[in-house]
Amino acid sequence: MSKADDHALAIKKLELKYQFRFRMINFATQSVDRLIPPVMVVLVVYFGVYAPVQALAGKKTLADFGVRLLADVKLGEIIPYIATAMGWLFGVNAQRLRRNTTARLTNRIRDLEQHIDSSRTTSGLTPRGQTPPDTDT
Known part of the structure; x- marks a missing residue:
């Protein structure tokens, strides 16, 4: 093999090495992107539902009153x-x-x-059509 062939082979190996690294990084970022939504759902359910219920289990609190109040509400009253x-x-x-x-x-x-009647005066309304606040008090 000549020196040019060795150099071309070294360049090809280096290209393959960087292609492999790029594909591994791409795979890792795609995996993380796909894992974020389900992980967030699990965290929201855990910290938003399970952990508060676990902390309040068996205790008389304002939350107990709220749950009882919501349990007694009927559809005809909510509409x-x-x-x-x-x-x-x-x-x-x-x-x-x-x-x-x-x-x-x-x-x-x-x-x-103003084009039709240049001596026309303003009504004093704001640009949004509202009555201006009193400025003389």
Whole structure:
């Protein structure tokens, strides 16, 4: 074998060595990525359910009162609360969307009104369409 062949063989061995290392690192990172979700579920169940129940087993605590209270709740009693909460959230979200739209369109409308009547005065509303806070007190 010539010196060039030895050099090419050494380079090929080095390439194979680094390819193997890369594949091992890639395998390890993929394994860790796939293990994280189930491990997290186990940890959440252990620390969120099992450990607290184990610590409170056989003791009279506020948690006992809460569990008894939840056990006595009937579906017919919960539905109005859920409907009320959903209605309230819908209303809050609709108000937020309406104010965001007003804020987005304010500059355009103001410019159009100034173009039509340059002596027009402002209503004093905020860009979101709300009444401004009293500044004279």
